[in-house]
Amino acid sequence: DSGVTQTPKHLITATGQRVTLRCSPRSGDLSVYWYQQSLDQGLQFLIHYYNGEERAKGNILERFSAQQFPDLHSELNLSSLELGDSALYFCASSVGAGFGEQYFGPGTRLTVT
Amino acid sequence: DQQVKQNSPSLSVQEGRISILNCDYTNSMFDYFLWYKKYPAEGPTFLISISSIKDKNEDGRFTVFLNKSAKHLSLHIVPSQPGDSAVYFCAAPAYNAGNMLTFGGGTRLMVKP
Numbered sequence: 001d002s003g004v005t006q007t008p009k010h011l012i013t014a015t016g017q018r019v020t021l022r023c024s025p026r027s028g029d030l031s032v033y034w035y036q037q038s039l040d041q042g043l044q045f046l047i048h049y050y051n052g053e054e055r056a057k058g059n060i061l062e063r064f065s066a067q068q069f070p071d072l073h074s075e076l077n078l079s080s081l082e083l084g085d086s087a088l089y090f091c092a093s094s095v096g097a098g099f100g101e102q103y104f105g106p107g108t109r110l111t112v113t
Numbered sequence: 114d115q116q117v118k119q120n121s122p123s124l125s126v127q128e129g130r131i132s133i134l135n136c137d138y139t140n141s142m143f144d145y146f147l148w149y150k151k152y153p154a155e156g157p158t159f160l161i162s163i164s165s166i167k168d169k170n171e172d173g174r175f176t177v178f179l180n181k182s183a184k185h186l187s188l189h190i191v192p193s194q195p196g197d198s199a200v201y202f203c204a205a206p207a208y209n210a211g212n213m214l215t216f217g218g219g220t221r222l223m224v225k226p
Contacts, residue, residue, distance in 0.1 A: 002156065033213070043157070043202065045213035058213055090156050098212050101147060104156035 003027065004105035006091050012111045018079040021108045025072055025093030031055075032074040033094075033102055034066055038087040049074055050097040081112045116140045117205055119217035127225055132190040134220045136203035139184065143205040147214070148177060148188050151200045160201075161188070193224045 003026035013019055025032050034046040036059075045058035049068035060066075063081075068074045078085060088109050092102040118137045126132045136146075144165035149157035163170040163177045163186065170177050176189045190197055200221050204214040 002158065004156070031212070035214075042218050043204075043214075043216040045215070048213060056213055092156075092214075094212070100212075101159045101162060102212075102214060103159060104149075106154075106156045 002103040002105065004091060004093050004103055006089075006105035006108050008108060009106065010109050010111075012113065013081060014113055015081055015083060017081050017112075018077065019081065019110065021076040021078070021089050021091075021110075023074045023076070023091030023093075023105060025074070025091075026103055029093035029095050029103070030072065031094045031097050031102075032068055032072070033092040034060075034074070034076050035090045035092065035104075036087050037090060037107075038084075043090070046076070048097075055097055078110070083112050086110055086112045115218075116143075117203060117215050117217040119201075119203060119220050121220050122218070123221040123223070125223045125225065126193050128195055129192045132188075132193045132197065132222055132224065134188040134190075134201050134203075134222065136186045136188075136217050137184060138186075138205060140205070140207075140215075141184070142207075145206055146177070146179065146186050147204045147206075148175075149202045149204060149216075150197075151202065151219070157202060190222075193222075195224050195226050198222055198224045 005024045030051045046060040048055045066076045088107045090107045092104045147162045148160040151157045200219045203217045
């Protein structure tokens with residue numbers, strides 16, 4: 001158990017819908033990262049928040065957005081969902097914003113039908 | 114552009130023997146590398162890391178070797194155990210991009226009893 005929690009574990013929704021994925025980092029970690037794992041793309045970085053502020057964006061679509069709240073939990077919002085958005089979404093956390101290991105949550109499996 | 118590559122999608126070894134997983138990278142700015150292990154339906158679990166100031170780091174049965182001139186690293190597992198069967202990812206953080214991790218495509222290790 002990494003100490004990172006993600007809810008829900010599974011999500012099935014229809015195209016065009018909007019969903020919110022939630023992540024709670026390990027106690028004491030200020031950074032939260034979101035990654036997407038799809039069959040053909042592997043693990044891809046989406047976005048990084050540190051202590052409430054966005055630090056970096058990766059291959060994140062404009063239909064996707066995220067935020068980190070004062071209690072340090074984070075939410076990833078996915079809207080206008082398409083079939084291709086079906087993937088595993090992982091959240092990771094680390095103590096700081098730089099050098100160091102990232103600890104991953106169990107992931108949310110999103111299926112868009 | 115795949116900056117971190119794992120050219121072997123799968124590897125099968127006998128229990129008790131050595132497992133060697135390889136990883137190549139192209140970005141000479143990478144100076145820290147991590148290995149993660151992933152079981153099905155779970156998030157990646159941090160295994161071991163190495164800084165570019167070292168060429169070897171050991172933790173129990175796991176040793177990572179770094180050859181900077183060849184831009185190559187390898188993970189050795191000795192002795193291999195059936196519980197080591199998982200997908201192994203090498204990764205490198207890009208500090209100029211919010212510490213995002215760039216992952217290789219993964220190698221599925223199967224340890225046969």
